[in-house]
Amino acid sequence: MFDKITYLDNAASTRLDERVLEAMKPYFFDTYAVATSEFGYSMGIDAKEGLMDARGSIAKTLGASEEELVFTSGETESSNMAIKGVAAALRKKKGSHIIVSRIEDFPVLNTAKSLERQGYKVDYLNVDSEGTVDLDQLGSLINKETALVSIQHANQEIGTLQDIKAIADICNEKDVLLHTDATHTFTRVPLDVSKIPVDLVTISAHTIHGPRGVGALYVREGTPLEKWMDGGYQELNRRAGLENIPGAVGFAKAVELVTPEENASLARMRDHTISKALEDIPHVTLNGSRNDRTPQNANLTFHYVEGESMTLHLDMRGFAVSTGSACFSRSLEASHVILGIGGDHERAHGSLRFTFGRYNTMEDVDAILGALKEIVEKLREISPLYAKK
Amino acid sequence: MFDKITYLDNAASTRLDERVLEAMKPYFFDTYAVATSEFGYSMGIDAKEGLMDARGSIAKTLGASEEELVFTSGETESSNMAIKGVAAALRKKKGSHIIVSRIEDFPVLNTAKSLERQGYKVDYLNVDSEGTVDLDQLGSLINKETALVSIQHANQEIGTLQDIKAIADICNEKDVLLHTDATHTFTRVPLDVSKIPVDLVTISAHTIHGPRGVGALYVREGTPLEKWMDGGYQELNRRAGLENIPGAVGFAKAVELVTPEENASLARMRDHTISKALEDIPHVTLNGSRNDRTPQNANLTFHYVEGESMTLHLDMRGFAVSTGSACFSRSLEASHVILGIGGDHERAHGSLRFTFGRYNTMEDVDAILGALKEIVEKLREISPLYAKK
The missing domain is CATH 3.90.1150.10 (Aspartate Aminotransferase, domain 1)
Structure with missing residues (x-):
C-alpha cells in the first residue's frame, strides 16, 4: 500500500532490533537446554549461565544485585506479581490498605481493583493538571495498615515523570513498601535502586526493541512477597515456569543497545x-x-x-x-x-x-x-x- | 567439547525449529504493530489478523472454536489461570473443593497446594503402579461442593496416558468442571474437545519445537472463570498483557509441523x-x-x-x-x-x-x-x- x-x-x-534476534539465536538452536543446577549436564549449565549473565547485566543497570531480578512474561505479570504478592504477604501481618495513583496503567490499576473486590481497601491518589501525584495527599493517606504504595515512574500515555525519589522517601520514612511501574522509563530515564529506596520495579523488553512476552520484576532483598505464579522452583523459587532463556538474553541485549x-x-x-x-x-x-x-x-x-x-x-x-x-x-x-x-x-x-x-x-x-x-x-x-x- | x-x-x-523462527520473523520486523480493533490503523489490523489466524489454527487441532483459546506465557500460567480462575469463580456459587491427581506436574500440584493454604479443600487422587488414576476414587470423592477436577492427560515424567474420556464422562455426569494439563500430549496424542467434555486444557509450545514463553488455555464457552492476570482487555478480556504475536504465530507454526x-x-x-x-x-x-x-x-x-x-x-x-x-x-x-x-x-x-x-x-x-x-x-x-x- x-x-x-x-x-x-x-x-x-516494539519493533525487534535485528541484533537482539542475533543474540537470541544461539539459545534457540545450540544452547537450548533446560536450565539446570550444578547436578545437571553441561549444556544445561551453559544455558543457566546465559540466563544468569542476562539477569546480572539487566540488574546492574538498575543498581540492583543479580539475585534481586526475577524474569517474567512482561509488564502485566510483573505488576500483578508485585502487588498481589505483597498484598498477600502483608494482609495479616500489616494490613490490607493499598495506595495507587489514579493514572496508573491497566496492570496496576486493574490489579488494585481486583484486590478491592477481595476486600482490600484501595485509595486512588490524585494528580495535578500535568499528571504529577499529590505528595501531601500521599503522606496523609499512608496509615499503619498500608501494605503497599504503587506509583508509576512515568505515565504510559502522557509521559509525565513522577518525582520517584520524593515518593520513595515518603514511603521509606513511614516504613511502607513502594512498587513502581518503570515500563516506560527503563533505560530511558535513570532509576538507581541503590540510591532510591523503591522496593519493587516493573520493567519490560517490549518498549526498547526487545522481544515480546519478556519482562522482569526487581524485588529488593528481604521484601515480603508471596509467590503468585505457582509451579516449579525456577527463578530462586519466586516465579514458576520454564525459563525463557532466549527471551532473557534478548532482553539483556536490548538493554545494552540503548x-x-x-x-x-x-x-x-x-x-x-x-x-x-x-x-x-x-x-x-x-x-x-x-x-x-x-x-x-x-x-x-x-x-x-x-x-x-x-x-x-x-x-x-x-x-x-x-x-x-x-x-x-x-x-x-x-x-x-x-x-x-x-x-x-x-x-x-x-x-x-x-x-x-x-x-x-x-x-x-x-x-x-x-x-x-x-x-x-x-x-x-x-x-x-x-x-x- | x-x-x-x-x-x-x-x-x-525445546530446540526451536528453524521454520518456526521464519514464520515469526515478519511479526518481529514488519507487522510488529500492537494488535488493535477495527478502529485502529491498518498495520494494527494486520497484526491482529496474524494473531487470530494463529488462534484459529491451534484451536482447530483441539476441536475448539477460535474464541475458546486464550494465549498465555506457557504451561505454568495456563494451569494457574485455569485452576485459580475456576476456584475463585465458584467458591461462593458452588464450593471450595478441588480434586487433583497425586502425580500432577508442579504447576497444577503447587497451585492446588497454594489454594489449600487459602482455605480450599483439596483431595489428591491415587494412581496405580503404572500411574493411572483411580476412577472409582474419583467418582466417590466428587461432592456437591466440588468446583473443579484437574487431571493431566499424560504424565511429565513417566509418560502415562490417562483415560481422559472416562474421567471427563464421570465429571460431566456429576456436573463438575474438568481441567487437564495436556502439555505432554498436545499434537502427539489426539484430544478432541468436541467429543470429550473437558472444560479447560493447558497446552504449550515448548514441547513441540515452538518458542519458549508461549502457551495457551482452552476454555470451553460458558465456563465460569475469574480473570487471573489483571490489566488490559486483551484476549477477549480473559488475559491481560501485550499480545505476544510473534510467539502465537510461532506456536501455530510449531503445531502445523507435527x-x-x-x-x-x-x-x-x-x-x-x-x-x-x-x-x-x-x-x-x-x-x-x-x-x-x-x-x-x-x-x-x-x-x-x-x-x-x-x-x-x-x-x-x-x-x-x-x-x-x-x-x-x-x-x-x-x-x-x-x-x-x-x-x-x-x-x-x-x-x-x-x-x-x-x-x-x-x-x-x-x-x-x-x-x-x-x-x-x-x-x-x-x-x-x-x-x-
Missing part, C-alpha cells in the same frame, strides 16, 4: 513535535508536562477533532499513531489518564499520542506534522463543533 | 529404547505403562545406580538425559511421581527419563543405549548397594 509505514505509536518501540545518544535523539524528536504542533496548528493542547516527561513521548489534543478520525486519515497517508490508550483497543472509551489530569471527554477524544523509537527520524516527524496540519484543517472544516465555536 | 551433543532429555523437544509420521517415529525410538534396555541391561524397571504412554517418553530405573551418576557419565560422552523431574532442578529430592506409583527412593533416584524429539534418530538411541550399558556396569562395580545384593 505504501513504500513505507512510519510508526509513531507504541509499535515504534545509549544516552539515542535517548537524546528521541527527546529532540519529542521536543520538535511538541513545539511545531503548538506553533503551526491552532487550538492544540499539550497533555502532560513540557519538561518532566519521557524522551520518547508526546501527547497532544487537537481540539474540535476526533482522535479516531485523525488516526484514520494519518493511516491513509502511511502514518501510525494512537489515540487514547493503545491497550484499550476494544472501545472508544475516554482515556482515564486525560480525565485524571482534569481533561474532559472532548480533550481525551481529540488526543494523539506519539511514541518515538530507534527507527524514527526527524524527517518522519516533519512529514507527519505536515500531514497532520492538513488533516486537522480539513476535519475542522466539516466539524459542527468547530463551526459553533 | 563434542562434535555433537545428543539431547534425549526435555531439550530434545505430523502423524513424526509421532510414529518417536514411538519407534521409545519402544526400541524400552525393549533394548530391558533386554540388554539387568535389573532395569520400566516406569509407567508399556503401551499407554506418550510417543516421546521412556522412563527407566537402573537399580543399584544413582541417576545423577549416570547423567554425569552420559554427559561426559555427549549425551543429555534427565533424572527425576527436570523442572525440579534445585535439589536431589526424589520424584513425587515415582513415589506416587509406589516406588521407593532407590527407584526414584535410579531413574532416567528419555524424551525423543524431531532431531533424534534411531542411531542416537543405539549410541546412548550402548554407552549406558557400559556406564551402568562400571557404576555397579563400585556400588556398595550392588555388592550387597
